[in-house]
Amino acid sequence: MVPILVFDIETIPDVAGLRNLNDLPEALSDDEVAELAFQQRRAQSGNEFLPHYLHKVVTISCAFRSDAGFKVFSLAAPELEEGAIIQRFFDGLERLTPVLVSWNGGGFDLPVLHYRGLMNGISAPRYWDQGEGDFSDSREFKWNNYVSRYHSRHTDLMDLLALFQARASAPLDAMAKLMGFPGKVGMAGNLVWPTWQKGEYAKIRDYCETDVVNTYLVYNRFRLMRGELSREQADAEEALIRTTLQETPGAHWQEFLAEWPVRSV
Numbered sequence: 001m002v003p004i005l006v007f008d009i010e011t012i013p014d015v016a017g018l019r020n021l022n023d024l025p026e027a028l029s030d031d032e033v034a035e036l037a038f039q040q041r042r043a044q045s046g047n048e049f050l051p052h053y054l055h056k057v058v059t060i061s062c063a064f065r066s067d068a069g070f071k072v073f074s075l076a077a078p079e080l081e082e083g084a085i086i087q088r089f090f091d092g093l094e095r096l097t098p099v100l101v102s103w104n105g106g107g108f109d110l111p112v113l114h115y116r117g118l119m120n121g122i123s124a125p126r127y128w129d130q131g132e133g134d135f136s137d138s139r140e141f142k143w144n145n146y147v148s149r150y151h152s153r154h155t156d157l158m159d160l161l162a163l164f165q166a167r168a169s170a171p172l173d174a175m176a177k178l179m180g181f182p183g184k185v186g187m188a189g190n191l192v193w194p195t196w197q198k199g200e201y202a203k204i205r206d207y208c209e210t211d212v213v214n215t216y217l218v219y220n221r222f223r224l225m226r227g228e229l230s231r232e233q234a235d236a237e238e239a240l241i242r243t244t245l246q247e248t249p250g251a252h253w254q255e256f257l258a259e260w261p262v263r264s265v
Contacts, residue, residue: 012055105154
């Protein structure tokens with residue numbers, strides 16, 4: 001099978017960048033710098049969501065499905081610096097050329113990785129290949145690559161299911177729960193920064209990992225809907241994920257499974 005890589009990122013405000021762009025004194029704490037940026041953003045746009053390029057990547061979590069099975073893993077700070085997190089992610093694409101799957105990856109995750117990759121001097125020729133690279137199958141990438149919106153080498157499920165209409169988009173948490181999956185467990189995106197400030201880094205990683213499993217489960221149903229999988233194959237895929245999580249250490253997986261009841265036949 002063609003390997004499938006579902007990914008999600010978690011970010012915090014780029015405090016160093018904010019200091020640089022706004023010429024802020026070192027006497028201000030990281031929390032004060034971030035709060036100033038949030039206040040400016042609220043005044044400009046009515047919400048405190050910072051521009052993509054001011055999001056510092058602290059975690060990339062992946063759910064990886066291949067002939068070898070299903071596994072979940074993370075590239076995360078503080079064990080890795082931002083540049084190493086992003087480079088290792090793109091190195092995986094370089095080696096494996098998987099199908100990428102995300103929820104709003106085209107609207108958020110990938111643009112952030114583009115900007116932060118530039119800032120960190122990242123190399124990602126496979127990802128940017130549009131038919132002109134040195135790979136043996138580069139010509140195929142002219143018609144199906146990672147960066148063109150309507151190509152399937154990257155499937156942004158949120159965007160595709162909404163038929164590329166922002167007003168029709170749905171949140172992952174709601175869709176997962178409506179389909180009988182756990183949805184977000186233990187955290188939400190707006191809590192990442194305060195959680196980081198407390199030094200509770202593992203909570204951020206765990207939260208991101210449960211998000212990619214939710215996304216994979218929704219993608220599995222999408223593959224059923226478009227005829228790529230039979231009902232029996234889709235059910236077997238869910239069973240594989242459940243079994244894998246049962247055998248994977250981590251309190252977040254026990255909590256996730258507790259919120260995912262077995263469907264009665």
